Amino acid sequence: MSSTPLTRRGTVLAAALTSATLLLTACGGDGGDSSDAGEKAAATRSVKAENGTVKIPADPQRIVTIGNTNLPFIDLGGKPVGVTEVSDSELAVLPDEQKSAYEAAEVVGSDGGEVDLEKLAALKPDLILVQFHSNDWDKVGKRLESIAPTVLWGLDTEWKAFAGEIAEAGNVTDELSRQTAEFKKKVTKIQETHRKTIDGTSFVDISRGDWSDPGTFYIADIGCSEIARDDIGLDLPEAAAGKDPLAYDSLPFEQISDLAKYDVVTYPVDADGRPTKPFKPVVDTNTWKALPAVESGSALGVFCPGNNSYGPVLQYLDSLDRALAKLTK
Template sequence: MSNTPLMRRGATLAAALMTASLFLTACGGDGDNTGDKAAETRSIKAENGTIKVPAAPRRIVTIGNTNLPFIDLGGKPVGVTEVSDSDLDVLPKEQRAAYEAAEIVGSSGGEVDVEKLAALKPDLILVQFSSDDWDKVGKQLETVAPTVNWGLDTEWKAFADAIAEAGNVADGLSRQKAEFKEKVAKIQETYGKIIKDSSFVDVSRGDWSDPGTFYIADIGCSEIARDDIGLDLPEAAEGKDPLAYESLPFEQISELSKYDVITYPVDADGKPTEPFEPVVKTNTWKALPAVSSGRALGVFCPGNNSYGPVNQYLDSLDSALATLAGKL
């Protein structure tokens, strides 16, 4: 048995305990368990398999269609790919600031500068782009950090759920879902009779459209109006390409006269979008019964792949439907 005096033995024990405490702190083993949390992972099912990602990622790079949905949920990526000026222009101020604070790592999904991306030392990469782009850079991305890739056919609500889970931004998603549910219920309750008794058509035109053409929109925000709100809107037959894929000549604008209500795209200020302006300038458009009687509604759709812009769309649709009072 040791002959160390009691006081000396007490000092030795205290020193040993202090050393152990410091060791545990350095390893993240006490206090808030920071080290343990950093090492925790969760499994995410994606297009490229089941991926183990950090439970609380801190340095996320978003590529392709994941940029704006992640930011919409409150995320702050360290790296992004480019988005169009038109998409940036309709972003809320704080979201645009979050995008502009990130490093641009490529003009598009397939043109990512992998070395530049790797220099950001990401702990997670979120991706949605074409399968061709994945074939170009997917395997390289996976060597940099855990990479979660979603196919382009992922339904927008499922996409929001998946991004929230992978990016650890579920709180933002919960708030947006609650708002979405409230807005849908309000529109259905307020305009129930109009929705039940009226036929609608959503028409649009993009900057890619051929001169003198427009299309009937059955994808995008019109899907939400049809599937969630319940508007009677035309859609493609099952198994067929969306109606939106077919360009129609201006001569067919007169065929819209069979619908009770027409919706068309406007910007945040309520003016017809630039690509759609040629349509509203035609005499055929002006002669439509819905147009002449105030039943052609401009609706603002800033996007349809996450809840934030969809909720803005619902606000615009709500305001537009309010103008139909006494016109049907």
């Protein structure tokens, strides 16, 4: 999962729940004024965002990204002039070009609520893209709006909508089109290649994070697991309608044995296929080693570098494809 410097619950929500829609529509002047001011005024669009209707440049050139908008904008080919901090683990899995784009930007704060407004203003942004907790917006939102047009997304924005809306606001829709086409292609390939496995197998996705209490794990029903369930069609457990995600409940290691009722167990690994550091205590337990899925080779490690933009999701789909292939050998 992403680990931007928000609360765990906020971070999870950023990737996993259904969004309130953000609609972007073209507007502007008639283009008849030949002056610089007239041309600039004509080249605008109106955006309906969490913070109301915002007039933004049609082709923004100096974009600052704050909170969860940093990496999705860069993933779409954007080159922000200012960013807030992201974790070392997130930077480590970025392609070199995206890492360079992030490092070339000025860091204007550790997170959304701790933005250095003077440093941000000195960058002379023409657009600010923001997704963080509403408490942070209450703290700095009006001051951000006084610096440049500011577009705010709520933490409940669904990831595909989030990517599409960032692409529209930041004028990077060409890359979005390529990514969405590749996403559909990979989903179709996995469904066609592994149809028998998908249709006749019960799965459970489990994980633990660096925030998890010692001796606990959780059943992951949001994030990348949600993509596997809703887009690919894997038979994975999920919370009942209206209830908190299963991922919010910490389970003791003693309950690992309850996973024996599932045909396949998936768990998080790093880019090299090793169990992630937070999950390593699980695989070291005798209870894990005694699971039928582990003994039969049906415990599958899957790499999920993130789930709030297409680039990392595409990497996840590749990893899932390779993992499912082990079941048919």
